Amino acid sequence: MRLVQLRTAVAGALLLATAGLSGCGLTSGSPLADSVQPGTIGKGRPLNGAQLTVTSKEFTEQIILGQIMGLVFKAAGAEVLDRTNIQGSIGAREAVKSGAADGMYEYTGTAWITYLGHTKRVVDPYEQWKAVREEDRRNGITWLHAAPLNNTYALVANQANAQKYRLRTLSDVARLTKKDPGAATICGGSEFSLREDGLPGVAKTYGFALRRGNFKKMDDGVVYTQVAEGTACALGVAATTDGRIPELKLKVLEDDRHFFPNYNAAPEMNSATMRKYPAIADLLTPITKRLTGAEAQRLNARVDVDGEDPHEVAKDWLVREGFIREG
Numbered sequence: 001m002r003l004v005q006l007r008t009a010v011a012g013a014l015l016l017a018t019a020g021l022s023g024c025g026l027t028s029g030s031p032l033a034d035s036v037q038p039g040t041i042g043k044g045r046p047l048n049g050a051q052l053t054v055t056s057k058e059f060t061e062q063i064i065l066g067q068i069m070g071l072v073f074k075a076a077g078a079e080v081l082d083r084t085n086i087q088g089s090i091g092a093r094e095a096v097k098s099g100a101a102d103g104m105y106e107y108t109g110t111a112w113i114t115y116l117g118h119t120k121r122v123v124d125p126y127e128q129w130k131a132v133r134e135e136d137r138r139n140g141i142t143w144l145h146a147a148p149l150n151n152t153y154a155l156v157a158n159q160a161n162a163q164k165y166r167l168r169t170l171s172d173v174a175r176l177t178k179k180d181p182g183a184a185t186i187c188g189g190s191e192f193s194l195r196e197d198g199l200p201g202v203a204k205t206y207g208f209a210l211r212r213g214n215f216k217k218m219d220d221g222v223v224y225t226q227v228a229e230g231t232a233c234a235l236g237v238a239a240t241t242d243g244r245i246p247e248l249k250l251k252v253l254e255d256d257r258h259f260f261p262n263y264n265a266a267p268e269m270n271s272a273t274m275r276k277y278p279a280i281a282d283l284l285t286p287i288t289k290r291l292t293g294a295e296a297q298r299l300n301a302r303v304d305v306d307g308e309d310p311h312e313v314a315k316d317w318l319v320r321e322g323f324i325r326e327g
Contacts, residue, residue, distance in 0.1 A: 029053065029083035034315065036075040037325045041286060045077030046279035055092045055101035056084035060303045060310060061151060061241060061296060062092075065105035065265060067314035072283050075324040089114060097139055099270050103280070106268035108132050108146060109261035113197055121197070121261040125150065128262045142274045144281050146266035147291035151241045153198065153260045155186070156250040158230045165234065169256040173235065174206040181211045187227060188237030189220040197261055198237075205259045221304075224248055241293050243301025265291060287323055 038045065052073050056066030066084035074080045083101055086092040089110060095101035108125070111132045112118050122128040125146065133143040157167050165176050165183060177184040192198035193215055203210060216233055218226065227236035228248040238245060238252070245252065267284050274280060299317060302308045318324045 029081045032070050032074050032080040032082050034071060034074060035327055036071055036315070037327060038075050039319070039322045039324045041072065041283050041323050042076035046283070047073055047277060048077035050078040050277055051081070052078045052103075052273070052277075053081040053083055053095075053101045055086055055095050055104045057089055057092050058085050058087050060243075060300050061239075061265075062105065063310040064299050064303065064314050065291075067311045068287065068318060069103060069105065069267065069284065071315055071318055071324060072287060073280075075318075076279070076283055093268075096268055096270050097141060099272060101270070102273040103267055103269040105265045107151060107263040107265055108143075109152065109197070109263040111136060111143075111268070113261060119196060121259075123258055123262075125262045125264050129264060129266060136268075137271070140271045142269045142271045144267040144269060145285050145288055146264040147288045149241060149265045149291045149293050149296045150262055151239050151265065151293075151296070152263045153192065153202075154238050154240045154255065155235050155253045156224075156227055156238045156245060157235050157253065158228050159249055159251060161230050161234045162251040162253075167235075167251070167253055169254040170202065170206050170259070171256050173253065174208050176234075177209040177211075181209065181214070183234055184208075184210060185214045185216065185233040186210070186235045186237065187216045187218055187223045187233035189223070190217045192237045193217060202259050205257055224250070241296035241300060243297045243299070243304050246297055247301055247305045265296075287318070287321075290321060 050073070054066050054070040054073065056062040063084050070080045070082055083095070086095070092101070092104055093106065093115060096104055108128045112122065112128060116132065116135055122131055129143065129146040136143060155170060155173060161167065166172060167176065173184065188199070199215060202208070223236040223238065224242070224244040226232045227250060238250070240252065267288065269280065299313055302313045303310050319326055
Protein backbone atom coordinates (compact mmCIF):
# COMPACT_ATOMS: atom_id res chain seq x y z
CA MET A 1 0.00 0.00 0.00
CA ARG A 2 1.49 3.35 -1.05
CA LEU A 3 1.82 6.04 1.60
CA VAL A 4 -0.93 8.20 0.11
CA GLN A 5 -3.27 5.19 0.01
CA LEU A 6 -2.30 4.29 3.55
CA ARG A 7 -3.03 7.80 4.81
CA THR A 8 -6.36 7.87 2.98
CA ALA A 9 -7.35 4.51 4.44
CA VAL A 10 -6.32 5.54 7.95
CA ALA A 11 -8.10 8.87 7.67
CA GLY A 12 -11.30 7.15 6.59
CA ALA A 13 -11.04 4.65 9.40
CA LEU A 14 -10.41 7.44 11.91
CA LEU A 15 -13.58 9.22 10.82
CA LEU A 16 -15.57 6.05 11.24
CA ALA A 17 -13.98 5.35 14.60
CA THR A 18 -14.57 8.81 16.05
CA ALA A 19 -18.07 9.05 14.60
CA GLY A 20 -19.10 5.64 15.83
CA LEU A 21 -17.14 4.53 18.87
CA SER A 22 -20.31 2.87 20.08
CA GLY A 23 -20.26 0.67 16.99
CA CYS A 24 -16.85 -0.60 18.10
CA GLY A 25 -18.19 -1.62 21.51
CA LEU A 26 -16.65 1.37 23.28
CA THR A 27 -19.86 2.46 25.01
CA SER A 28 -20.21 -0.90 26.69
CA GLY A 29 -18.01 -3.02 28.87
CA SER A 30 -18.02 -4.96 32.09
CA PRO A 31 -16.32 -4.19 35.41
CA LEU A 32 -13.54 -6.56 36.43
CA ALA A 33 -15.01 -8.34 39.44
CA ASP A 34 -11.94 -10.38 40.37
CA SER A 35 -10.77 -10.36 43.96
CA VAL A 36 -7.05 -9.75 43.48
CA GLN A 37 -4.39 -8.25 45.72
CA PRO A 38 -0.90 -6.82 45.24
CA GLY A 39 1.97 -9.25 44.90
CA THR A 40 5.35 -7.90 43.92
CA ILE A 41 3.59 -4.93 42.31
CA GLY A 42 0.85 -2.65 43.63
CA LYS A 43 1.87 -2.62 47.28
CA GLY A 44 0.17 0.24 49.11
CA ARG A 45 -2.54 0.11 46.42
CA PRO A 46 -1.46 3.34 44.68
CA LEU A 47 -4.55 3.36 42.43
CA ASN A 48 -7.11 3.41 45.26
CA GLY A 49 -10.09 5.48 44.13
CA ALA A 50 -9.13 5.41 40.43
CA GLN A 51 -11.69 4.41 37.81
CA LEU A 52 -9.81 3.14 34.78
CA THR A 53 -10.82 1.61 31.44
CA VAL A 54 -8.63 -0.81 29.49
CA THR A 55 -9.07 -1.76 25.85
CA SER A 56 -7.51 -4.01 23.20
CA LYS A 57 -7.95 -5.23 19.66
CA GLU A 58 -9.87 -8.43 18.93
CA PHE A 59 -7.17 -11.09 18.53
CA THR A 60 -5.91 -13.49 21.19
CA GLU A 61 -2.64 -11.85 22.18
CA GLN A 62 -4.25 -8.42 22.42
CA ILE A 63 -7.08 -9.67 24.62
CA ILE A 64 -4.62 -11.39 26.96
CA LEU A 65 -2.49 -8.23 27.22
CA GLY A 66 -5.57 -6.12 27.87
CA GLN A 67 -6.64 -8.48 30.65
CA ILE A 68 -3.15 -8.35 32.16
CA MET A 69 -3.29 -4.55 32.28
CA GLY A 70 -6.78 -4.54 33.79
CA LEU A 71 -5.94 -7.09 36.48
CA VAL A 72 -2.81 -5.17 37.48
CA PHE A 73 -4.83 -1.97 37.88
CA LYS A 74 -7.43 -3.88 39.88
CA ALA A 75 -4.82 -5.37 42.23
CA ALA A 76 -3.40 -1.87 42.77
CA GLY A 77 -6.78 -0.60 43.99
CA ALA A 78 -8.56 0.74 40.88
CA GLU A 79 -12.09 0.03 39.71
CA VAL A 80 -11.55 -1.28 36.19
CA LEU A 81 -13.90 -1.32 33.21
CA ASP A 82 -13.03 -3.99 30.66
CA ARG A 83 -13.50 -2.79 27.08
CA THR A 84 -11.11 -5.24 25.44
CA ASN A 85 -11.80 -7.15 22.21
CA ILE A 86 -12.51 -4.11 20.00
CA GLN A 87 -12.57 -4.88 16.27
CA GLY A 88 -9.62 -3.38 14.41
CA SER A 89 -6.69 -1.23 15.43
CA ILE A 90 -8.22 2.20 14.88
CA GLY A 91 -11.15 1.89 17.31
CA ALA A 92 -8.96 0.89 20.25
CA ARG A 93 -6.32 3.50 19.39
CA GLU A 94 -8.90 6.28 19.17
CA ALA A 95 -10.39 5.25 22.51
CA VAL A 96 -7.02 5.79 24.22
CA LYS A 97 -6.32 8.98 22.31
CA SER A 98 -9.71 10.50 23.14
CA GLY A 99 -9.77 9.34 26.77
CA ALA A 100 -12.65 6.91 26.28
CA ALA A 101 -10.12 4.34 27.46
CA ASP A 102 -7.07 4.89 29.65
CA GLY A 103 -4.68 2.42 28.08
CA MET A 104 -3.89 -0.67 26.06
CA TYR A 105 -0.90 -2.63 24.84
CA GLU A 106 -0.03 -1.53 21.31
CA TYR A 107 2.78 -2.39 18.89
CA THR A 108 5.53 0.05 18.01
CA GLY A 109 5.50 -0.85 14.32
CA THR A 110 1.74 -0.35 14.08
CA ALA A 111 2.05 3.12 15.55
CA TRP A 112 5.03 4.07 13.38
CA ILE A 113 3.50 2.90 10.10
CA THR A 114 -0.28 2.97 10.48
CA TYR A 115 -0.92 5.86 12.88
CA LEU A 116 2.08 8.11 12.29
CA GLY A 117 2.31 7.47 8.53
CA HIS A 118 5.97 6.50 8.12
CA THR A 119 7.20 4.12 5.44
CA LYS A 120 10.88 3.86 6.40
CA ARG A 121 11.35 1.29 9.15
CA VAL A 122 13.67 1.77 12.12
CA VAL A 123 15.85 -1.32 12.48
CA ASP A 124 16.80 -1.01 16.15
CA PRO A 125 13.84 -1.92 18.43
CA TYR A 126 14.73 0.62 21.11
CA GLU A 127 15.15 3.43 18.58
CA GLN A 128 11.82 2.44 17.03
CA TRP A 129 10.08 2.68 20.42
CA LYS A 130 11.83 5.97 21.23
CA ALA A 131 10.80 7.52 17.90
CA VAL A 132 7.18 6.49 18.43
CA ARG A 133 7.18 7.77 22.01
CA GLU A 134 8.54 11.17 21.03
CA GLU A 135 6.23 11.71 18.06
CA ASP A 136 3.07 10.41 19.75
CA ARG A 137 3.35 12.86 22.66
CA ARG A 138 1.69 15.50 20.50
CA ASN A 139 -1.32 13.19 20.20
CA GLY A 140 -1.82 13.05 23.95
CA ILE A 141 -0.42 9.52 24.17
CA THR A 142 2.33 8.32 26.51
CA TRP A 143 4.28 5.17 25.64
CA LEU A 144 5.76 3.21 28.53
CA HIS A 145 8.73 0.87 28.09
CA ALA A 146 8.38 -1.82 25.42
CA ALA A 147 8.45 -5.58 25.90
CA PRO A 148 10.94 -7.99 24.29
CA LEU A 149 7.79 -9.49 22.69
CA ASN A 150 8.02 -8.68 18.97
CA ASN A 151 4.86 -9.76 17.15
CA THR A 152 6.09 -9.14 13.64
CA TYR A 153 5.40 -10.95 10.40
CA ALA A 154 7.27 -14.07 9.34
CA LEU A 155 7.10 -16.75 6.69
CA VAL A 156 6.86 -20.29 8.05
CA ALA A 157 7.04 -23.77 6.58
CA ASN A 158 6.53 -27.26 7.93
CA GLN A 159 9.68 -29.23 8.62
CA ALA A 160 9.30 -31.46 5.56
CA ASN A 161 8.98 -28.58 3.08
CA ALA A 162 11.73 -26.58 4.77
CA GLN A 163 14.05 -29.55 4.31
CA LYS A 164 12.82 -30.45 0.82
CA TYR A 165 13.29 -26.95 -0.58
CA ARG A 166 16.24 -26.01 1.66
CA LEU A 167 14.44 -23.09 3.22
CA ARG A 168 16.17 -21.29 6.08
CA THR A 169 15.88 -17.61 5.11
CA LEU A 170 13.65 -15.36 3.02
CA SER A 171 16.48 -15.19 0.49
CA ASP A 172 16.01 -18.95 0.09
CA VAL A 173 12.34 -18.28 -0.70
CA ALA A 174 13.38 -15.80 -3.39
CA ARG A 175 15.65 -18.47 -4.87
CA LEU A 176 12.77 -20.97 -4.85
CA THR A 177 10.43 -18.56 -6.69
CA LYS A 178 12.92 -18.49 -9.56
CA LYS A 179 14.22 -22.05 -9.52
CA ASP A 180 10.91 -23.84 -8.96
CA PRO A 181 8.08 -21.29 -9.37
CA GLY A 182 5.32 -23.86 -9.05
CA ALA A 183 6.55 -24.91 -5.61
CA ALA A 184 6.67 -21.37 -4.23
CA THR A 185 3.13 -21.13 -2.91
CA ILE A 186 2.26 -18.89 0.05
CA CYS A 187 -0.91 -18.85 2.17
CA GLY A 188 -1.76 -15.62 3.98
CA GLY A 189 -4.40 -13.12 4.97
CA SER A 190 -5.70 -10.60 2.46
CA GLU A 191 -4.30 -7.68 4.49
CA PHE A 192 -0.73 -9.02 4.12
CA SER A 193 -1.14 -9.13 0.34
CA LEU A 194 -1.78 -5.36 0.25
CA ARG A 195 0.30 -3.82 3.04
CA GLU A 196 3.60 -2.16 2.17
CA ASP A 197 5.09 -3.93 5.17
CA GLY A 198 3.63 -7.14 3.76
CA LEU A 199 3.88 -8.98 0.45
CA PRO A 200 4.54 -6.01 -1.91
CA GLY A 201 7.42 -4.78 0.22
CA VAL A 202 8.97 -8.14 1.03
CA ALA A 203 8.73 -9.23 -2.62
CA LYS A 204 10.49 -6.07 -3.73
CA THR A 205 13.20 -6.31 -1.05
CA TYR A 206 14.03 -9.96 -1.73
CA GLY A 207 13.22 -10.11 -5.43
CA PHE A 208 10.43 -12.69 -5.22
CA ALA A 209 9.36 -13.89 -8.67
CA LEU A 210 6.02 -15.13 -7.35
CA ARG A 211 3.68 -16.55 -9.98
CA ARG A 212 0.24 -15.02 -10.34
CA GLY A 213 -2.13 -16.97 -8.12
CA ASN A 214 0.63 -18.46 -5.96
CA PHE A 215 -0.37 -16.26 -3.04
CA LYS A 216 -3.50 -17.89 -1.67
CA LYS A 217 -5.66 -15.63 0.46
CA MET A 218 -7.39 -17.16 3.45
CA ASP A 219 -8.32 -16.44 7.04
CA ASP A 220 -5.22 -15.89 9.17
CA GLY A 221 -6.16 -18.69 11.56
CA VAL A 222 -6.47 -21.24 8.75
CA VAL A 223 -2.96 -20.49 7.47
CA TYR A 224 -1.27 -22.44 10.26
CA THR A 225 -3.11 -25.70 9.65
CA GLN A 226 -2.67 -25.39 5.87
CA VAL A 227 1.08 -24.87 6.21
CA ALA A 228 1.36 -27.74 8.68
CA GLU A 229 -0.42 -29.97 6.14
CA GLY A 230 1.91 -28.63 3.45
CA THR A 231 -0.09 -29.42 0.31
CA ALA A 232 -2.13 -26.27 -0.43
CA CYS A 233 0.89 -24.09 0.27
CA ALA A 234 4.54 -24.64 1.03
CA LEU A 235 4.78 -21.41 3.03
CA GLY A 236 2.52 -19.31 5.18
CA VAL A 237 2.37 -15.84 6.69
CA ALA A 238 2.52 -16.00 10.48
CA ALA A 239 2.73 -13.77 13.51
CA THR A 240 5.97 -14.64 15.30
CA THR A 241 4.37 -14.89 18.76
CA ASP A 242 1.52 -17.18 17.69
CA GLY A 243 1.29 -20.25 19.89
CA ARG A 244 0.46 -22.50 16.95
CA ILE A 245 4.01 -22.18 15.58
CA PRO A 246 5.62 -24.41 18.24
CA GLU A 247 2.50 -26.54 18.61
CA LEU A 248 2.57 -27.46 14.90
CA LYS A 249 6.38 -27.54 14.79
CA LEU A 250 6.57 -24.93 12.04
CA LYS A 251 9.91 -23.48 11.01
CA VAL A 252 10.22 -19.67 11.08
CA LEU A 253 12.37 -18.46 8.20
CA GLU A 254 14.99 -15.85 8.99
CA ASP A 255 14.36 -12.33 7.70
CA ASP A 256 18.00 -12.06 6.65
CA ARG A 257 17.64 -8.61 5.07
CA HIS A 258 15.74 -7.28 8.10
CA PHE A 259 12.70 -6.19 6.12
CA PHE A 260 9.85 -6.65 8.57
CA PRO A 261 9.35 -3.81 11.07
CA ASN A 262 9.63 -4.25 14.82
CA TYR A 263 6.27 -4.79 16.50
CA ASN A 264 7.27 -4.69 20.15
CA ALA A 265 4.30 -4.50 22.52
CA ALA A 266 4.22 -1.55 24.93
CA PRO A 267 1.60 0.15 27.09
CA GLU A 268 0.04 3.02 25.13
CA MET A 269 -1.55 5.27 27.74
CA ASN A 270 -3.68 8.39 27.64
CA SER A 271 -1.33 11.18 28.78
CA ALA A 272 -3.93 12.82 31.05
CA THR A 273 -4.34 9.50 32.84
CA MET A 274 -0.58 9.24 33.34
CA ARG A 275 -0.40 12.75 34.80
CA LYS A 276 -3.14 11.84 37.26
CA TYR A 277 -1.79 8.38 38.09
CA PRO A 278 1.98 8.33 37.44
CA ALA A 279 2.28 5.12 39.52
CA ILE A 280 0.96 3.23 36.48
CA ALA A 281 4.47 3.25 34.99
CA ASP A 282 5.97 1.46 38.01
CA LEU A 283 3.12 -1.05 37.98
CA LEU A 284 3.43 -2.04 34.34
CA THR A 285 7.18 -1.83 33.66
CA PRO A 286 8.27 -5.04 35.46
CA ILE A 287 5.41 -6.96 33.86
CA THR A 288 6.16 -5.68 30.37
CA LYS A 289 9.83 -6.66 30.76
CA ARG A 290 8.75 -10.24 31.44
CA LEU A 291 6.72 -10.49 28.21
CA THR A 292 9.11 -12.22 25.83
CA GLY A 293 8.21 -13.74 22.48
CA ALA A 294 8.45 -17.26 23.92
CA GLU A 295 6.23 -16.30 26.87
CA ALA A 296 3.67 -14.80 24.50
CA GLN A 297 3.65 -17.99 22.43
CA ARG A 298 2.92 -20.05 25.54
CA LEU A 299 0.10 -17.74 26.64
CA ASN A 300 -1.41 -17.55 23.15
CA ALA A 301 -1.27 -21.33 22.78
CA ARG A 302 -3.32 -21.79 25.95
CA VAL A 303 -6.14 -19.93 24.18
CA ASP A 304 -5.73 -20.88 20.51
CA VAL A 305 -4.63 -24.49 21.03
CA ASP A 306 -6.01 -25.50 24.44
CA GLY A 307 -9.21 -23.43 24.30
CA GLU A 308 -8.76 -21.61 27.61
CA ASP A 309 -10.34 -18.24 28.43
CA PRO A 310 -7.98 -15.26 27.83
CA HIS A 311 -8.96 -13.62 31.13
CA GLU A 312 -8.14 -16.72 33.14
CA VAL A 313 -4.88 -17.21 31.23
CA ALA A 314 -3.86 -13.63 32.04
CA LYS A 315 -4.75 -13.96 35.72
CA ASP A 316 -3.05 -17.34 36.10
CA TRP A 317 0.16 -15.94 34.59
CA LEU A 318 0.18 -12.86 36.82
CA VAL A 319 -0.40 -14.99 39.94
CA ARG A 320 2.16 -17.60 38.90
CA GLU A 321 4.77 -14.90 38.30
CA GLY A 322 3.99 -13.40 41.71
CA PHE A 323 2.90 -10.02 40.38
CA ILE A 324 -0.57 -10.28 42.01
CA ARG A 325 -2.33 -12.58 44.47
CA GLU A 326 -5.87 -13.95 44.45
CA GLY A 327 -8.27 -13.26 47.32
